[in-house]
Amino acid sequence: MKKLFVVLVSLCIVTTTFGQKTKETILLEKRSEEFRDEIIKISDNVYVASGYDASNITMIEGEDGIILIDAGMIPAITSQIYKDFRRITQKPIKGIIITHGHGDHTNGISPFLGDEGVQIWAAENFGSENNFSKEGGFINPRQHHQSGMKLSPDKRINNGIAPSVYPGGSFKKSQLSSNGHLFIPFDKNKITNFVTKQVETITIAGITLELHRADGETSDHLVVWYPAKGILFPGDLYYKSFPNLYAIRGTAYRDVNKWIESLDMMLTFDAKTMAQGHTRPIVGASNVKTALTNYRDAIAHVFNTTIEGMNKGLTPDELVEYVSLPEHLKNDPNLVQYYGRIEWAVRNIYNGYLGWFDGNPTNLRPLSPKQEAEEMAELLGGVEEIEKIARKALKEKKCQWAAELSDRLLAIDNTNMSYRELKATALEQLALHVETAIARNYYNSVAQDLRKE
Numbered sequence: 001m002k003k004l005f006v007v008l009v010s011l012c013i014v015t016t017t018f019g020q021k022t023k024e025t026i027l028l029e030k031r032s033e034e035f036r037d038e039i040i041k042i043s044d045n046v047y048v049a050s051g052y053d054a055s056n057i058t059m060i061e062g063e064d065g066i067i068l069i070d071a072g073m074i075p076a077i078t079s080q081i082y083k084d085f086r087r088i089t090q091k092p093i094k095g096i097i098i099t100h101g102h103g104d105h106t107n108g109i110s111p112f113l114g115d116e117g118v119q120i121w122a123a124e125n126f127g128s129e130n131n132f133s134k135e136g137g138f139i140n141p142r143q144h145h146q147s148g149m150k151l152s153p154d155k156r157i158n159n160g161i162a163p164s165v166y167p168g169g170s171f172k173k174s175q176l177s178s179n180g181h182l183f184i185p186f187d188k189n190k191i192t193n194f195v196t197k198q199v200e201t202i203t204i205a206g207i208t209l210e211l212h213r214a215d216g217e218t219s220d221h222l223v224v225w226y227p228a229k230g231i232l233f234p235g236d237l238y239y240k241s242f243p244n245l246y247a248i249r250g251t252a253y254r255d256v257n258k259w260i261e262s263l264d265m266m267l268t269f270d271a272k273t274m275a276q277g278h279t280r281p282i283v284g285a286s287n288v289k290t291a292l293t294n295y296r297d298a299i300a301h302v303f304n305t306t307i308e309g310m311n312k313g314l315t316p317d318e319l320v321e322y323v324s325l326p327e328h329l330k331n332d333p334n335l336v337q338y339y340g341r342i343e344w345a346v347r348n349i350y351n352g353y354l355g356w357f358d359g360n361p362t363n364l365r366p367l368s369p370k371q372e373a374e375e376m377a378e379l380l381g382g383v384e385e386i387e388k389i390a391r392k393a394l395k396e397k398k399c400q401w402a403a404e405l406s407d408r409l410l411a412i413d414n415t416n417m418s419y420r421e422l423k424a425t426a427l428e429q430l431a432l433h434v435e436t437a438i439a440r441n442y443y444n445s446v447a448q449d450l451r452k453e
């Protein structure tokens, strides 16, 4: 049973009969239970709004005010969270701590800014990853594909570590922001307090918290430690899934070793409870310890094995076959590849150390995709032969091979609707047989685009 957690895309050749739900679809549908919306009380004065928005928001109730950790993504949703928090306490919001600069933790802040003098805390290098994406619009279509923003709800079960709240279908016009969208990107100028030291201890509304700067998914992280209650808030440096050491939307190199260091730092707290930015909180000291330790060990194992393979001269394509998790980590339900994938992590590590060249001089100046496709056509006796083999592959459920052959056909003529349909069908099949939500989104989004004239 647990074996299916490591099912690879290529397993599409052993699918269930046509029309039945694949086991990966069933697994992802079940996963949606993790995102049921609820205010979860994790201590006498700490409440986590989980499953409402793309990320969790925590409220800590102090003597004469409250502190929030993170601010969600969509004001129409966070205003509901605000109302639900208000049912618990009417005390004013005195502080908001932003764990990192991603929009799913910041763009929903507006409903929380009505009280006077709200302090907003963030790391000094807040938005470090956004600086990269600002370079141009090149990241936008990839972001849309990864998030499945243009897919109909039936094609988008969840996002692996979050419910699919965006773009959503049930928002009224009156709930849109002034720019006509569901949110306005967070304005960094709203931050009132930047953390410049490695650790800063702050007291707001009688609550003392330690803010630890940390690196991993992004380098602008603040890990929040609430010593009086033994609660750890790791932001996105932990969530219940194999971590996204590389985001397929495109990202600058995520330093795997720094992520490991951050996890080691978090383990020193011996937290009783952990409320991460995504997925439901983990309660109980031994559960927190196991979760963090396995997460750390999984990242370290992937890193060490990749380096070991690189030292043997393996190429990225060979490394993805070389690296896998040991049994006990494979069987950890919190390390299922709902969001990140081991093979993407392996390629990321290779790229971080050696760049794009795989060491094979054939690849120093390869044929263009079109030249390669034309040579293949000649070898097989015509372009029609490539198409014939691709269709046969699809019939035999060799979906990856069908997609690769479709690429050759499209390299010759990318306006041919029959080739485009062929690739779209192959991608949709691949989508059905992967448990990684963002891979599914990407396959289905590109399939949808291919069907447009």
Ligand SMILES: [Zn+2]
Pocket: 055, 102, 104, 105, 236, 277, 278
């Ligand atoms: Zn996040």
